[in-house]
Amino acid sequence: MSVDADRIVSGFESGGHGAFVESYDEGERMVINMGPVHPATHGVLRLKLELEGETVVRCEPIIGYLHTGMEKECEDQNWRGAVTIVTRMDYLAPFFNEHVYSLGVEELLGLEVPERGRYIRMLMAELNRLSSHLVWFGTQGLDMGAMSAVFYGFREREILLDFFEMVTGLRMNHGYIIPGGVWEDLPDEWEDAVERILDVIPGRLDEYEELLSLNPVFLERTRGVGVIERNEVVALGATGPIARASGVDWDMRRDAPYERYADLEFDVPVEDAGDVYARYLVRMAEMKQSVRLVRQITERMPKGEFKNLDPKVTPPDRSELGRSMEAVIHHFKLVTQGYAVPPGEAYAAVESPRGELGCYVVSNGGTSPYRVHMRDPSFVNLQSLPVMVEDGMIADLIASIASIDPVLGGVDR
Amino acid sequence: MLWFRAEEWAARADQLKADGWRAIDLCGVDRLGVADAGERFEVVVQLLHMGRKERACVHVAATGDPPTVPSTAKVWPAVNFMEREAYDLVGIHFDGHPNLSRILMPDAWEGHPLRKDYGVGKVPVEFVPQPFLQIDAPGQAATSEGAGRNVDRLGQPVAGEDAVSRPDGSMSPSGAIVPNGDES
Numbered sequence A: 001m002s003v004d005a006d007r008i009v010s011g012f013e014s015g016g017h018g019a020f021v022e023s024y025d026e027g028e029r030m031v032i033n034m035g036p037v038h039p040a041t042h043g044v045l046r047l048k049l050e051l052e053g054e055t056v057v058r059c060e061p062i063i064g065y066l067h068t069g070m071e072k073e074c075e076d077q078n079w080r081g082a083v084t085i086v087t088r089m090d091y092l093a094p095f096f097n098e099h100v101y102s103l104g105v106e107e108l109l110g111l112e113v114p115e116r117g118r119y120i121r122m123l124m125a126e127l128n129r130l131s132s133h134l135v136w137f138g139t140q141g142l143d144m145g146a147m148s149a150v151f152y153g154f155r156e157r158e159i160l161l162d163f164f165e166m167v168t169g170l171r172m173n174h175g176y177i178i179p180g181g182v183w184e185d186l187p188d189e190w191e192d193a194v195e196r197i198l199d200v201i202p203g204r205l206d207e208y209e210e211l212l213s214l215n216p217v218f219l220e221r222t223r224g225v226g227v228i229e230r231n232e233v234v235a236l237g238a239t240g241p242i243a244r245a246s247g248v249d250w251d252m253r254r255d256a257p258y259e260r261y262a263d264l265e266f267d268v269p270v271e272d273a274g275d276v277y278a279r280y281l282v283r284m285a286e287m288k289q290s291v292r293l294v295r296q297i298t299e300r301m302p303k304g305e306f307k308n309l310d311p312k313v314t315p316p317d318r319s320e321l322g323r324s325m326e327a328v329i330h331h332f333k334l335v336t337q338g339y340a341v342p343p344g345e346a347y348a349a350v351e352s353p354r355g356e357l358g359c360y361v362v363s364n365g366g367t368s369p370y371r372v373h374m375r376d377p378s379f380v381n382l383q384s385l386p387v388m389v390e391d392g393m394i395a396d397l398i399a400s401i402a403s404i405d406p407v408l409g410g411v412d413r
Numbered sequence B: 001m002l003w004f005r006a007e008e009w010a011a012r013a014d015q016l017k018a019d020g021w022r023a024i025d026l027c028g029v030d031r032l033g034v035a036d037a038g039e040r041f042e043v044v045v046q047l048l049h050m051g052r053k054e055r056a057c058v059h060v061a062a063t064g065d066p067p068t069v070p071s072t073a074k075v076w077p078a079v080n081f082m083e084r085e086a087y088d089l090v091g092i093h094f095d096g097h098p099n100l101s102r103i104l105m106p107d108a109w110e111g112h113p114l115r116k117d118y119g120v121g122k123v124p125v126e127f128v129p130q131p132f133l134q135i136d137a138p139g140q141a142a143t144s145e146g147a148g149r150n151v152d153r154l155g156q157p158v159a160g161e162d163a164v165s166r167p168d169g170s171m172s173p174s175g176a177i178v179p180n181g182d183e184s
Helices: A005-013 A070-074 A094-109 A115-143 A147-168 A190-213 A216-222 A230-235 A241-245 A276-300 A325-336 A377-389 A394-404 A408-412 B006-018 B079-090
Strands: A029-034 A046-052 A055-062 A344-352 A355-363 A371-375 B002-005 B022-030 B041-049 B054-062 B068-070 B093-095
Touching: A046 A394, A055 A377, A055 A394, A070 A371, A094 A115, A094 A344, A094 A355, A094 A371, A115 A147, A115 A190, A115 A276, A115 A394, A147 A190, A190 A276, A216 A276, A216 A394, A230 A241, A230 A377, A241 A276, A241 A355, A276 A394, A344 B054, A355 A377, A355 B022, A355 B041, A371 A377, A371 B022, A377 A394, A377 A408, A377 B079, B002 B006, B006 B054, B006 B068, B022 B079, B041 B079, B054 B068, B079 B093
Parallel strands: B002 B054, B068 B093
Antiparallel strands: A029 A046, A046 A055, A344 A355, A355 A371, B022 B041, B041 B054
């Protein structure tokens, strides 16, 4: 095929992307697979693409490469033990998984969480939102050619993971939030550690904005790219930053408050453009709001119990085990058998970094969940990818995937 | 909480959609062995009304074999993937779904893993009964079938139903087979 120089030039002049498309004939269509192993698909996401030259005509996400049957595994655990399974689903936001599962179980049990427990949960959730968005920031920048973004994002995330490790003992997959509260109280030096985080992160966020927000290359790659309209977002069930970047003013923390979010002050950033850049702006603003929330939570952190001490669900304190045989039996029963949950079903939802994370739990009165279903936002949000990318360029597809920020561990569960 | 029969679900879904409800979640549930269950399979849909800030939960009983409910993927495109997931993992068929195929499991997979009669570990694993038990470390209990019941540590049948004897005639304390002998 000969390349027509005039067409290339006119392509540049007509204000397009400057890319040259060989032919629009039917016969020139090409179907290729992007992924499941591909650096820009953020995990084992496979996209079946129908291309006309560089233009994506059809895009079909194919998932399941990371399916490990976690919902089934939960049915084999006791109610407390399933926390350790659900936390591994969306591995960038483990606290949210534990949180929403615990909220569901608490609703079935009618279990109250003490104030301090609620504030610790909110503290960990907001810090986790920061750490998750920092990974998104890094990968979005990396996919747009801003290599340094990924170094900066992961550098700051490390500060947060260190804090998680200090509190829970693990960097990821904590199993920290349990039905009834949290597993352990915050360590003594937690306030200093949060203070150190709050000293560093806000300034770094400003640096990021300087780096990317007005960067001409970044703007060119993201503005007007991957546009999804408000009605499409609602129809396709997308939630979280994707919906808010298309003008859906909905945040569970404000509109269906759980824990003590109603007592805290924060804004819900909303954009109208619905493109990759709008999603970028929403997430950057959300990080600043999370910092604001962490500040308020630290100031208001109440004293007292951090978990419900109802002996039906909470084993006796370790100090009692050496003294009381009954305490040992009690402990043994709860650890080996677990507690029974009254029959019923509950749906709980939290605002995870990726949107509405829901958990539907069913109990038949036994000591293990009868059914645990997680409504993972990545799974649902992925449905809006074809709408964003069809009739766009392949390079814009990369930008759109990064802006959806899917975590395949959550998609496939 | 609303309960619908499968045959009325399509009309009800249109109505709910017109009232401004959006489907936020959909999953299949297998109620095998639950006492008060009517139909074994049901589809649970979580609805959200953003204007009124309300939530609702809808149960649709799936009837027939295979269990079938009408698809609402045309009413709420959001449930497209979720219906495929319910089909894949629980085996509920959605009438009128544009592409009802497996989504998480491999295409050639047989069975639906989230059904209650598809237990964890019930996929047969091909263990061949070993004539000799292989015991590697002291204190490690043998796990293959027949161990600890009627054979000694060399796989020889022993007298008595549950006795596990050591070669020197003593009983192992836990009932598990503990290697000894050579070093003692």
